[in-house]
Amino acid sequence: MTASAIVQTQNLSKKYGSFNSVNRVDLHVQEGEIYGFLGPNGAGKTTTLKMLLGLVKPSEGTITIFGESLNKNRPSILHRTGSLIESPSYYGHLTGLENMKVMQRLRNVPDKNVDEALRIVRLENHKNKKAEQYSLGMKQRLGIAMALLAFPKLLILDEPTNGLDPAGIGEIRELIKSLPTSYGITVLLSSHLLSEIDQIATSVGIISEGNLLFQGKMETLRKKSKSSIFLKTGDNTKAEHLLLTQGYCPVESDSWLVFENLIDTNVAEMNKFLVNHNIPVTRIEEHKKSLENIFLEITGKERSL
Structure with missing residues (x-):
């Protein structure tokens, strides 16, 4: 351990x-x-x-x-240990409070724990309503309250x-x-x-x-996401040619010029350079891989979650 x-x-x-x-x-x-x-x-x-x-x-x-x-x-x-596996278990004909009292006897905890657990999940004002009348979210919160009962x-x-x-x-x-x-x-x-x-x-x-x-x-997982800068101008062909002379290596994607591994200073300099050469910069966007993209890369499978 x-x-x-x-x-x-x-x-x-x-x-x-x-x-x-x-x-x-x-x-x-x-x-x-x-x-x-x-x-x-x-x-x-x-x-x-x-x-x-x-x-x-x-x-x-x-x-x-x-x-x-x-x-x-x-x-x-x-x-x-407290747990809620798959779906909350409760007696529908009992109120939220009565369900908590049943669990209280099983866990052998004081009354104050019941009140505090209901307060944490924001069910204190619904504790006297029957559990079968709870919304799905309220039932889920009741299940979590039961799991929290012994803190x-x-x-x-x-x-x-x-x-x-x-x-x-x-x-x-x-x-x-x-x-x-x-x-x-x-x-x-x-x-x-x-x-x-x-x-x-x-x-x-x-x-x-x-x-x-x-x-x-x-943080480690998010670092696997490298950001890309997407640039759109009034004349992408001319912009790409000029930026190549400055050491930038854009890749064309639809109506965008895409850049990898740029820091904020690079983006500012590139924008200023294009404007000074009378090329209007109409949009600059930063795109990062979503957690889903990272997941698919790790698993190596294009599968739905």
Whole structure:
């Protein structure tokens, strides 16, 4: 177990017959992180998370959480872990508060935890409404409130924004982002939504067909995206000829001149040079590879997430 690592797996694998659902995955989730576990549907995300909770038995490999072996210390580990896997479980005929009270008895926590968890997910004003009358987003928040009830050191969430509208996604995103700093909770969440991981995670693991293809800080992943400058002028042919004399090497793309690896100073100088030569610069845009483009490069497959 590395220093400050909350979750660490080694050669974690799960086979169903001859099919490798998860193949020798080495996860490293550091304390205080929001770790985004990213991959297409069917990539092995949920199976991996279930193995971390002891809900699925690995075919091979080891799991260490809080520095302890899951095989030997599962009750102790789960006491410090909250989770929401696949979809929230609740009793529809009970109110939100009554559902929380059921979970309170199971987790043996004080009343103040119930009130605080409902406040965090903004359900305090809806706690007396039956859960079956909740919107999809409210049901998801109730599930997260149940997972937060014991204020765990580790929170594991499987596709927490799945099926939500944009407003609901924004609410869950802001909630999750607040947990490490406000409550000292390390978050491990899975998603197939690249944009969500990009906005919320501090670290990321990319899994495809059961194989972990990338793991590291979001900054490291973003550095794989080299920006390009797209330039449009009143006379691209003349502009290209003049810029070649100055050492620039544009590539024509439709009605644009495209430049790689330019810094801001280069762009300013190029703009000034063209204007001084009576060529109107009508548009300058910076294009960066999206997280999806980077994902496709890492996996080497043009596949939908």
